[in-house]
Structures are given as C-alpha cells and as structure tokens.
Amino acid sequence: MSSLELRGVTVQYHKRQVVRDFSCLVPSGGWLGLIGPNGAGKSSLLRAIVGIVAHGGEVLVDGAPLSLRSRSRRASIVAYVPQEPVLPEEMTGHEYVSLGRTPHIGYFGSPSKHDRAMVDDIIDRLELGACAARRLGALSGGERQRLVIARALATEAAILVLDEPTSALDIGHQQQALELVSRLRRDHGLTVISAMHDLTLAGMYSDSLALMHEGTVVAQGDVVDVLSAETLAEFYGVRVTVHREDDGTVVVVPRREQM
C-alpha cells in the first residue's frame, strides 16, 4: 500500500514543454485516470513517473522522492505497462513474466527459488498456464496483454503505471484486462495511474480523473465533474452527450455534427 504524489512534474523534449507543472496526489489504493486528446502529454507524464524520461519536479511515493532511489529499487516500487510493449516473438510467456523479477535480482545474481515460485504463482493466478510454454509470437492480443500485466505484477511494485492498456484490444478483451487490473488493485492494494482513450471505461474504473490539455491539467477530480459535456467539448472539440446511469456510471456518447 503506497500513495503516489506528483509535485510540479515537468517534461521537456527539445526545449518544448510537453508536461507543465503537473501536481496530484493518488491515495494508497486509488486509481487515477488520465484523459485528454492525443499529444496532451499523458504518456510523457507516465514515463516521467517510471523514470525513463528526464523530468523536473518530484515524484514521491509515501512521501519519499523516487529520484533518491537506485534504478532497481525504483523498478521494484513502480511497475510500467507501456502502450506498445516490445514482445520478442521467440520468447516464451514464462520467460516474459520472469523478466518482472529483474529488480529483485542483483547485478551478478540469478533468479532464486523464491523468484521462480513467485513467477509460477502469478502465472497460476492469472490463469496463464496455457501461455507459459508458448512463444509470444503465437499468442493472441488478449493473452499478450495479460502477460504484460503479469510481468508488471511480478515486480511486486505497489504502484502500477498503465499507458493505454487496452488500446489494441477489442471491447471484450478491454473489459477483461481492466477487470483484471481492478481485481489486482483490490487484492494487492495497488495504486494505479493510467492513461485511457475510452472515456466511458476511464470513468468506470478510475476513482478520479485528470483531464490534460497541451501539457497541463485543465480539470481534475471526481468522474462526474470531469466528464461533463461542456468540458469535453472545450478540450476535445467534440460534441458528446453525457448520460448518467442509475448505478452512477457515466456514459459518454459521441454525437454527429449533422443528422
């Protein structure tokens, strides 16, 4: 259980600020959804949290800045599910999940009994037994996505960073993957921050949302407040209708310009 706090995070690419002064607090066990049009800086912000792009400001976990941690320590606190993970075709599912143990193995070390037991356990729990011995090249999109989540879980990190985890999946597999993350969050007390394209799904699974536009946060807070027709029209430039279901789910439906 760990909280994630961002204080004035800034990311620059070639003098162009793609993330400007981003601050937020995700409480322990919370799920923050990042939404916003393409190029708003969602991916860059997530990569800054993981530590694979240089950034200004501070990323704090339980109040302690990540910049003070070693690279491998940081990797054992924050796990990353990239938008387009590299999946070596010849690698087996089991080998792939085992890579998640990397932060726990010393530079010249090799996987211990505990590491191997951990990997087997995660494969069991995510019902990936059938994929374990097969090559990644032979697996379906849904199976691959579950393996990537399994690898993130194998790091035992308390913070899970997801970049468009479902953009390559059909609607059934989207739901399956998000349900899996949701279940793991509950069972392991994970704190999740994710960028998402589908606004309805983003609203359904997140506790709170942050809408980014040109590198800054323009709306942040509860799902119902952020997902309003006016806000979306302003920053996405779309015409939408926002429905509120009886169970509290917010549904965003696009409208045609002319009928």
Add this chain to the structure above:
Amino acid sequence: MFDGRRAVAARVVLSLLVLLVVACAGVMMGPAGPTWWRIPLALLERIPGFGEGGLGVSSGVSEREWSIIWDIRMPRVVLAGIVGSMLSLGGATYQGVFRNPLVDPYLLGAAAGGGLGATIVITTFGSSRVEWPIDPVPLVAFAFALGTVAITYLVGASFGGLRSSSTLVLAGVAMVSLMTAIQTFILQRNSDVVREVYNWILGRLATASWSDVILVLPYVAVSTAVLLFHRRHLDVLRVGDEEATALGIPVARVRLTVVIAATLGTAAVVAVSGLIGFVGLVVPHMVRLIAGASYRVVVPLAVTVGASFLILADIPGRTLSSPAEVPIGVVTAFIGAPFFIVLLRTRQVSR
C-alpha cells in the same frame, strides 16, 4: 519445467561432449604424423597413471611423431577452438546488445581495422621484423581493431544515440570502407608484400603455436567471463531500452561493458588468426535455431558450438589440398554464406 535450468545445463554438457569429439578428430587428422588411432593412446599414455608404471597404455608413437601432435596439431586445434568461440560469442552478444541480428564486431570495424594495422606493419618493416624479439603484427592489429571500433562507436553514439542500432551500423559501414580503402591504397603501392598481407588477412591457423595460445588466452578468458555474466541482462534487453530501464537495468552501462568485452576478445583473436569471417553471424543463428533465442542458452552455447565449428572448418583447410593450405577464412565463408541464405529463407532473421 518451463524454468528450464536443467534443460540449459543439459544442452551445455551435450555441446561440450561434441566439442571434445570434434577436438579429438581435429588432433587425429592431418597430413604426416602417426596413424590416427594411435593418437588418443599417445595422449592417454602421457597422463600420469595411465602410461608406463600405471595402466601400461602403450601407443608406439615415437618422440618425433609426438612432437607433430603436441607442437603442431594441438596448438592449432586449441587456437581454432579459442578463436571460434570468441568470434561466435562476440557476434551473439553484439546481436543482443544492439537488438540487431546482423551485427557482429566485424561490422563495426574490428576486422578491417586489424587488417589495416597488419598491412601497415608488414609493408613498413617487411622481413626485417623477423629478427625482432616479438612479432609486432598481432600487437598493432589488436590496437587498430580496438581503435576502429572505438571510433565507430563514438561516431554512431554522437549522431544517432544508441537507441537505434542503425546509425551505428551505418557508421560501421563507413569506417570499414575507409579502412579497406586505405589498406588497398597501401597494398597498391607495395605490391611486393601483397601475398604476405593476403595470407594474413585470409586467416591463418597454420602457423599456430602454443605462444599464440598464451598470447590470446588472457583476453579471451576475461572477455568470455564478463559476457557469460551478462547473459541475463541480454535477455532483459530483448524488450527494448525503455522497458529494460523500467525493469531496473542500467542499460547504457550494460551495453558499454558488453561491447568493450566482446571487442577486446575479438580484437585479440583477430590479431593472432587474421580475418576469419562469418563465424560471428552464422554460429549464433545456428545456436538459436537449435536451442531457442534465450540468451541464457545462446551465450554459453555460442562458446562451445563456435569452438567446434572452427575446429571442424579447419580440417578441410589442411587436408584437402595438402601440402598446400586452403585459408580458413575461405572455408568459413564457403560454409557461412550458403548457410546464411538458407537461414534467411527459413525464418525471418530481421525480427
């Protein structure tokens, strides 16, 4: 079972057995010397406890014949093994660290640089260097090989970063062309030594002696140890720099360490054996075809299979057109090129 540590160990042991058989065959075959079947007996006879006064193994090999085995064939087989293992290991680890199935230290100029260094020494000092206490050719070739790869690396890194290996490969192509052009120019102006230079370039194990083995062994041993240690890191690097970084691997440091180790070992073997081509490309792919793409297997097997490959390739070289020799570099190219084409056909090397 998926964990496969036993499977890796079993494959390594099997490949070591193959290497032993191949090495014995290498020692047993060749023009002159005693009948082939006496040779294992002669070796056994000299191990304490087997020969006279022990088990009483007697081979009937004379001292003169023994000296052919010990001073000519053995160092040649051992050197072929060391050179083969190093070239193939250098190729396998370069391919891992740059995530490019077509690179090896030669492509970044290890061979062309070594060749230029040797050419310069041979043309400048000619036959007068025979009287020198140590032969300067390997030393200069070694320095030039290292220097060329260093320049390629710096140029590639400063212009393209090391994120994509294509800039580095292109820098390598440019450096190799430049080195080859300078070498050709020097040769054109000194045509009297062309033969000697070509003998060196085409690869020679024929003049191998124990002193060559001792010369390269320290470099190859250190380099092999470092590279074997990094096989797990190479597997993590397969998912790309960013994800490897996110998994806690110091990518830049691992890449530099592996490149230095592989280049050092390769430059050392190039210095004593000349430019033996295709080993660094063919053997790692052969290993991947047999044992899978995981570097936990590929790295150790590249060592053993590479050694077996070059010992085998050396056998036709010295027996076919005896007493003349077919240069070993020609033999490996004759085996390597068709194999590579078949490989390209059977699977997509580019992935």
